[in-house]
Amino acid sequence: MDLHQPSIELLGLQINEPVTVMTDLLVSVVCLFAFIKLLQLPYRSKLKLYLQWYFILMALATAIGGIIGHGFLWYFTASWENPQWINDIIAKVPFLEMHEPAYAWKLPGWIVSMLSIMFVERAAIEQVRPIVKPGIGRAFRTVNLVELFTFMIITLATLNFRYVEIHSGYGLMFVVLSLQGYAYLRTKNEGSKLFLIGVFVAAIAALIFMNEIGISKWFNHFDISHTLMAVAAFIFYKGAVKMLEINHARRVR
Structure with missing residues (x-):
């Protein structure tokens, strides 16, 4: 089945x-809604701050991705050219692959997306911080930054979306899933449970995207995965509210 979605013309403007x-x-709308609703909550904590950053950055990333990365990419023709020494390094590392053509305008959405994943990881780390040894919490935070910068550098060098996917998969399926799972087992926090459900939905979205499973060219693998991502984001929002409520109630006892 051909899943390539045709362009349309609206008021003389081509939209891919x-x-x-x-x-x-x-x-983007779901994440913006979540950000605004969290902003209105009376609680103040690092967890809330990290979750707010996750939602607003993901809202920005998906807006950039939709508008520039998909709809109007043909207006943005700048390409990315690495210095030769970087290309030489990429050629020598077996698991690195340069994407051609390298559209530089895809980078802003990708980088913002990676930052958002970093913050949802931070939120999971913050959620387990009270129930793990201080040294473990510090180690998690350090690894969080190291993996972010590592994947950012690789993505900037290769301009290959694969490494954005790997970073997101690692962040959600390994960090968030394992830490929120541990938090739920230890505390029975329903917010952590909702995050686990959200990760499950996001995993289905990723599988559909990677395997290019679509209904038609007008609702292809991109569209199904994005729709499921919106569902996952809403579940994350509900989980965030529940976590903040429960954590606040425990602090004021």
């Missing part, structure tokens, strides 16, 4: 992959 743009913006 229009449904994909809309589903990307759906994720």
Whole structure:
């Protein structure tokens, strides 16, 4: 089945992959809604701050991805050229692969997305911090920054979305899943449980995207995965509210 989504013309303006743009913006709207609702909560904590950063950055990343990365990429023609010594390094490392053509304008959305994943990891680390040894918490925070910068450098060098996917998969499936799972086992916090459900939905979205499972060219693998990402984001929002409520109640006892 051909899943390539045709362009449309609206008021004389060419829009590539229009449904994909809309589903990307759906994720953005859900994340923006979550950010605003969290902002209105009376609680103050690092956990709340990290979650707010996650939602607002993911809202920005998916908006950029939809508008520039899909809808209007043909307006942004700048390409990325590495110095030769960087290309030589990439050629020598077996697991690194340069993407061609290398559209530089895809980078802003990718980088912001990676930052957002870093903050949802930080939120998970903060959630388990009271129930692990201080040294373990510090180690998690250090690894969090190291993996972020490592994948950012690789992505900047290769301009390959694969490494953004790997970073997101690592952040959600390894860090968030394991830490929120541990938090739920230890504390029975329903917010952590909702995060586990959200990660499960996000994993389904990733599988659909990677295996290019689509209904038609007008609702292809991009669109299905984006829709599920929006569902996952809403579940994360509900989990965030529940975690903040429970944590606040425990502090004021």
